[in-house]
Amino acid sequence: MSELQFLTNRAAYLPGTNNLGVVVVGDGTAVAIDTGIDKEAGRLLRRACEAAKLQLVAAISTHHHADHVGGNDYLVRNIKDFRVYAPRREAPFIEDPYLEPSYLSYGASPIAPLRNKFVMASPSPVHERIEATQSTLTIGAVEFALFPMPGHSLAQIAVVVEGICYAADSFFGGAVLAKYGVPYAHDVNAQITSLTQVGQLDVAQWVPGHGVLTGRDAIAETLAINHQAIATSKTMVTAACGSGASLQHVVATVQRELGVTSSAMAQYAVFASGISAYLSALHTDGVVTVELGADGPLWRAVA
């Protein structure tokens, strides 16, 4: 079982596929920043805190993706008066996780292969909604600084405590980018702005949701790799549109170019949703057009 790694007196994290934040807010009490993909992740987080003589009292959910909020339900059920904080626009998806596979299905009732923990967390209440304009949140003795980092998700936030930035999915580690090729986004251009902003925070270290703890000496390079991955993805998607291609065709072309395949429907749906975000951004940029043909929308690169 992994142990909490303390970065300052109060700020710690539990390393893993999903790095989870833990901040000491009082005498023996702590707040989690994200809770992992499922009940087991929630349990391991709780145990790691108990091993450090800390009782979790709350979680701040940075955004609604299942791998960040899946442990909430276990913690709410098993810890008395446990409270969940989340951005107002992310909260509905956390309270009703059926919405995530629904939007991955063009709004349809999701098929069974899309109703699993990778895209549908257990539902969790959100006790306090964080407003878009809110810059701080006080829990116990700690004032958390909050920074909007939209793009990867609707209204994702980063959280800063004692010079440590819990960056959520505002950027990814190099190995994660190499594995997936196209960084998942809801709004690619907002994601680019957030990438710049997360690097400008006056902090000593960044804890990404997926990747390694990143110090000031390495952040510029890591963010540059992220900017590059987005720029490459834009170029690849534009080229895949060519003189007219459907979303499915663009997805297939990009996957072929990257040498990645989706092994399950949920994985494919997430990848296709990300490509859809690229098409949307490229359309806004005036780089691609879309026309409704007899077989549906055809995306075309502007010559």
Ligand SMILES: [Zn+2]
């Ligand atoms: Zn995410």
